[in-house]
Amino acid sequence: MIPENIDFFENAACGLLICGTDGAIVRVNKTFYKWLGYSESEFTTKSNIDTLFTLGSRFYFHAQLTPLLQLEGAVSEFLLSLKGKNGERVPMLVNAAQQIDGHITYNSFAFFLARERHSYEQQLVTARESAENSSRELLETQKTLKENQYFLGLAMKSAKMGVWNYDLVSSRIHFSEELLVLLGLSKDCSYHKPQNFYELIHPDDLSQFDDAINTAIEKNSDYEVEFRLKHSSGSWLSMESRGNVIFNSERICTNILSIFIDISEHKNSQKELADANKQLAEADRKKDEFLATLGHELRNPLAPIRNVLKLIEHSSECRQNLNDYYSMLNRHMTQIEHIVDDLLEVTRISRGRLELKRTMVDICEVTRMAIESSSALIEAGNHTLDVTFPSSTVMIYGDPTRLNQIIVNLLSNAAKYTPKGGHIRLSVQSIGTSIEIRVKDSGIGIPPEKLRAIFNMFTQLEPASERGQGGLGIGLALVKQLVEMHEGHVEVYSPGINEGTEFTVTVPIAPSSEPIEQPASEEEGQSISPKRILIVDDNEDAADSLGLLLEFDGHIIKVAYSGKKAIEVTETFRPSVILSDIGLPDISGYEVAKILRRQEVSKGIYMAAISGWGSQKDKQRALEAGFDQHFTKPLNLPELKSALRKIPL
Incomplete structure (x- = not known):
């Protein structure tokens, strides 16, 4: 008859079952029958x-597993389906x-829930060596402990775990060999003393470890x-501790x-997720933010364009101003083209569809063209x-269009983020086997914490909805990608806020849009009573x-x-x-x-309010x-005119 086992058998992390060769169940731990949904009393019927x-x-158990067990003496990693109390199928390894x-042969089984298979695979390998050592030790112990130690060894080799035993009487902590290996400790380490062991626990976790043990002692649970x-x-290793407390006959723990x-891998996966x-x-x-900013940036230049188109309708009254209107239209159409071009180039690069059309290029001539393209903004x-x-x-051996794009973006960036009346310096110089293009401004600068992210897509230096200048946050990302396609690199330096910014592009020297819809015509014949109107816009x-x-329309205007x-x-x-x-x-404008x-x-x-930001949240x-x-x-x-008509005098 197999004697009663200690708590290690009952509380093992796997299901344990012992039966005779005829299949008669001799012993089973509570982990196993709980997995199947049974109480201890209910399982006695099995x-x-x-x-x-x-x-x-x-059928598989009798046709495959049992013959192999009789032949080999041990088998592992067989996947079988068991029946739960409620009839559900429970896959187990x-x-x-x-x-x-003596003359009695036992079959010992360790069951693992199949969904936990991955976490136990490594534990099984480690446990096999422990089983051999445990087997030799079992032969040297008395018979009443022999089976218990065997079952404990089986549990230990089934999972990557270690046993921790705090003997309160001797004030000494015992570690199993597996736990020593997990912690990288030797058998003669100083951590057998409780005060030393507690030094191994993370300071932030010490109180919850103590609370768990004290509660278990208080409630005997x-x-x-x-x-x-x-x-x-x-x-640091992430650990899960499962245990209980033992009291003597005098009710002293x-x-x-x-x-x-060791659940470190699981915790790391959670953190990565x-x-x-x-x-x-x-x-x-x-x-x-990018989508909102895109709408804002495209709407801003469209506003004056639409207004000028309306003015051109009155061309007989303002013929002398048509040249100014044309320049205004051209300037803002160029701005729209620049935004759309940047969007298209970033898309092509991200999809690997942009190919450089390289030729021998005079970098100074390319720079002059870029200056001309940026002159209106400057x-x-x-x-x-x-x-x-x-x-x-x-x-240099490069694509003149893309090189022009690089310099235009840097000049535009300098112009946008430099307060009016600022200073921009552009220098082109040959250094060794490379050409160096520097664009330095006296603008708002870049905070140190933003420098590393300045070339990331959609990076903005300030909240997009509050700024009067700025763009989509793709121009500098495009610069970096185009420079790298030319085997070069780009760097940025700024002493700090309001200290200006300097971009440096280094590339090797060569060896030896959709049309804008016309606005609907306004209603004729409806007069609007003149009003005193103040228009507020930095554009x-x-x-x-x-x-x-x-x-x-006869209104009196101030701007x-x-x-x-x-x-x-x-x-x-x-x-x-x-x-x-x-x-x-x-x-x-909100503050105004x-x-x-x-x-x-x-x-x-x-x-x-008249704004490029048009979401329901912005309106509210x-x-x-x-x-x-x-x-x-x-x-x-x-x-707008309809709204003005409705305003009472």
Whole structure:
């Protein structure tokens, strides 16, 4: 008769079952019958192992596993299906071994839930060596402990785990060999002393480890706790501890027994998944901002273009201004083309469809063309541009169109992020076997923490919806990709905020769009009572052209190019209508509305936001700031005139 086993057998992390060669069940641990949904009393009705299998697995058990077990003495990794209490199919992985005790032969089985197979594969390999050592030790012990130690060895070789035993009487901690290996410790280490062992526990986890043990002692119950243990190498291992407490006859706790399981790989996988989800969330956020910014950047140049088209309708009245209107149209159409070109190039590069059309190129000539392409933006900012070229012609083997694109993007970036009246320096020089192109500005600079990410897609230096300048955040990413396609590299340096920025492109020297729809014609024959209108927009072309259009209807117009100026003009001009952009250079249009609504002078003023940001959230924010209405760029003039007609005198 097999004697009663200790708690290790009952609390093993796998299901354990012993039966005779006839299949009669001799002993089973609670892990096994709980997996099948039974209580201990319910499982006593199962007298033979045959009753546990599904029909197909029962045939496989007798036809394959049993003969092989009799022949080899041990088998491993057989997949069988067992029947749960409620009739459900429970796939399990089975290891088995035969033991002969005198004239009696036992079959010992270790069952693992199939879904946990991956985590146990490595544990099985480690446990086999432990089984051989355990077998030799079993032969030297008394018979009553022989089977118990065998079952314990079987449990230990079934999983990558170690046994921890805190003897409270001797105040000494015992480690199994497996646990010593897990922690990289030797048998004669100093961590057998409790105070030394607690030094291995991560300081942040010490309290929860203590709480779990103290609660188990207080309630005389099992416990489970996760914590981190320090490996001898200094790294931290994530551990799961499952154990119980032992009391003597005087109800004094004498031992704390536990199985430590290394779950570091599982924890690392969880962290990698969390990091991946975080990256996906960040990419999704950038995508949303990019789409919103794209709409904003395309709408901004469309506003003055649409206004000029309206002015051209009145060409008989303003023929003398057609050249100015043409220049304005051309400037903003160039801006749209630049945005669309950047989008297309980034898409082609990301899909591997962009091929360089290389030829021998005079880099100075390419640079001159880039300066010409960027001149309108530089002049609009009233910037000074200093250019330095090498004394002799320098040829490189590259694509002139893409090289032009690189320099135009850098100059445009400098012009956009430099306050009006700034200074831009462009230098081209030959250094050894490379050509170096530097673009330095006196602009807003880049914070140190943003330098590493400045070439990433969609990177913006400030919140997109609040800035008056800026772009889609793809120009510098495109520069980096095009430079690298020319076997070069690009670097950025900035001392800090408001200290300017310098970009350096190094490449080797050569050896020896859809048309814009016309706005619908406005209603004729309906007069609009003249109103005093203040237009607030840092885009001077958009503000001036809209003002001219409204003057044709007899309105009295004032224009302010900043938020603070708008507040100042309101005091003296006393408008009945304020049309304000949101992305102003000093304070946002939202702030303008909030400030004016707090002042007596704004009583009865109709205020409308005109912005490239047109989501429902943007419109709601405008109303909350104090605006009466929100128009999305490019402005629909008939819609604006209709709104003006409805404003009472």
